[in-house]
Amino acid sequence: MRVALVGTQADLIRLRARLDESIEVAAEFVSLAEARAADLDVDAYLLAPEHSARDDGLQEPLTPRELEVLEQLAAGLSNKAIGARLGISDQTVKFHVASITGKLGVTNRTEAVRRALRLGLIAL
Numbered sequence: 001m002r003v004a005l006v007g008t009q010a011d012l013i014r015l016r017a018r019l020d021e022s023i024e025v026a027a028e029f030v031s032l033a034e035a036r037a038a039d040l041d042v043d044a045y046l047l048a049p050e051h052s053a054r055d056d057g058l059q060e061p062l063t064p065r066e067l068e069v070l071e072q073l074a075a076g077l078s079n080k081a082i083g084a085r086l087g088i089s090d091q092t093v094k095f096h097v098a099s100i101t102g103k104l105g106v107t108n109r110t111e112a113v114r115r116a117l118r119l120g121l122i123a124l
Contacts, residue, residue, distance in 0.1 A: 001022060001023050001024065001043045001044065002023075002024045002025075002026045002040075002041065002042045002043050003019075003023055003024070003025060003026065003042055003043060003044045003045065003046050004025075004026050004027045004028070004029060004035045004038070004040055004042045004044075004045050004046070005025055005027075005028045005029070005045075005046050006028075006029050006030070006031065006032050006035050006045055006046065006047045007030075007047060008030070012028050015046055026040050026041075026042050027040055027042075031120075032045060032047060032120065032121070033119070033120025033121075036120055036121070036122075036123065037120065037123070044064060047061065058103055058104070058119075060103050061103075062100060062103055062104075062121065065086075065096060066096050066099060066100050066103070067121065067122070068086060069082055069086070069093060069096040069097065069100065070100055070112065070113070070116050070121065070122055071122050072085060072086070073097070073100075073109050073112060073113055074113045074116070074117075074122050078090075079093040079094055079097065080093075097109060097112075100112050104116065104119075
């Protein structure tokens with residue numbers, strides 16, 4: 001599995017110490033926005049626990065699946081279309097959208113996309 005690490009130098013040292021040999025570190029970044037802007041081919045972004053909420057200004061970071069749903073929202077897809085693309089039901093998409101809007105502190109999907117763009121969580 002290829003990952004990008006996100007955190008301060010001290011965070012990165014602690015993260016590296018916890019990884020096993022099956023995980024390849026593709027790169028290290030100070031912020032999630034910087035990591036996403038690099039557009040690397042990675043399977044995951046590993047954020048230091050204390051870094052993730054601080055980095056995004058969020059109380060709770062979005063899960064990888066929520067980020068996938070958010071990217072599809074930004075593309076203007078309906079819940080049904082998102083579900084078809086991701087292989088999940090439209091009800092599961094609805095659940096993810098509710099979670100995303102709650103975590104981002106917004107009331108609808110349009111506001112969620114705008115806030116995510118400002119935070120660097122997604123790019124158009």
